Amino acid sequence: MSDNRIKVNADPDHLLDRIKCFALDMDGTIYLGEQWIDGARDFLNRVEETGRKYVFMTNNSSKSADVYFDKLERMGLKIRPEQLITSGHATVDFLKKNFPGKKVFLLGNPMLTAEFEKMGIPLDDEHPDLVITAFDTSLDYKKMCKVCDFVREGLPYIATHPDFNCPTETGFIPDAGSIHAFIEASTKRRPDKVIGKPNREIVEYTLKMTHCTEKETAMVGDRLYTDIAAGVNNGLTGIFVLSGEAQLKDLPDSDVKPHLIFDSVKQMIPCL
Structure with a gap:
């Protein structure tokens, strides 16, 4: 689909009619910092009113699930554990399926280390069977x-x-992709597998957690190369919102073309 044929703030083909679950990026899509994006709470309410569900999905593996639960609760929203999908949790799921019982060297901060241990992953800094790198x-x-x-x-x-940078309120800081770059410079190796958006593994984990199919799921986000790519490259409906990082001017140069575009999730409400 050519990007100049996509009408903003509209769903002319009624693609949203088939959606049962919205997988939502967080910063730039639902909130900015500690502030809700205008209409985001109304959107979440409308999703539930229409009998649908939503989950939050984040690539950030430097924060534990409890950090997100606490933040959302401070902002007035309490969610269930199964409503939060992190790249860390998807990585644990991948390990349990593909490397059961194997010892892991985890390049991660204490919060992620505690989560891996809590979820039953054996960690070993001296004689591991494999290496996991996170946003440490x-x-x-x-x-x-x-x-x-x-x-x-x-x-x-x-x-x-894979994210190279993590946005903060004062600018960008180096993220996991930047760590991969220094490892490659020293070892000449890139990761054998990357779990988080836009890759298939985090999508499979999300579908397992939501009990929905690809056609029933929409990926909503403000980054074309992670959020929207995770949707359109894996059979989900990709919904691009203009409330965060990328803008319409970025579409012509992008290999990833969303199915729908909205100024923000607020404009999606009439289509639900």
């Missing part, structure tokens, strides 16, 4: 050397997500 906000030179040693040895090398 506690990264230091000793860790950098150790992860490169294990990757250079040829151990299976899996990453939670």
Whole structure:
């Protein structure tokens, strides 16, 4: 579909009629910092009023699920555990299916380390069977050397997500993709598998958690190369909102073309 044929704030083909679950990016789609995007709460209410469901989906593996639960509760929304999909949780699911019982060297901060241990993943900093790299906000030179040693040895090398930068209220900070870049510079290896958006693994985990099919699920987000790509490349309906990072001017140069475009989730309400 050519991007110049997509009408903003409209669903002329009634694609939303078949949607039973909305997988929602968070920052830039539902809120900015600690502030709800205008109409976001009304949108969430409308989704539930029409008998549909929603889940939040984030690539950020530097924060535990409890951080998101607490933040949303401070903002007046209480969600159930199954309504939060993180790249960390999707990575644990992938490990349990593909590397059951294997010992993991985890390049991650204490919050993610605690989650992996709580979810039954055996961690080993000395004699691991494979390497997992995440958005490690506690990264230091000793860790950098150790992860490169294990990757250079040829151990299976899996990453939670691909984002190069993480947006903050004061600008961007290096994210997991930047960590992959320094590992590649030292070892000449890229991750064997990346779990988070836009990749299939986090989509499969989401479908398992929501009990919905691809055709029944919409991926809503403000980033073309992660959120929208996760949708359109995996059989979901990709809905691009202009309330965050990317804008209409970015579409002509993008290989990813959304199915629908809205100024924000507020404009989706009349179509539900």
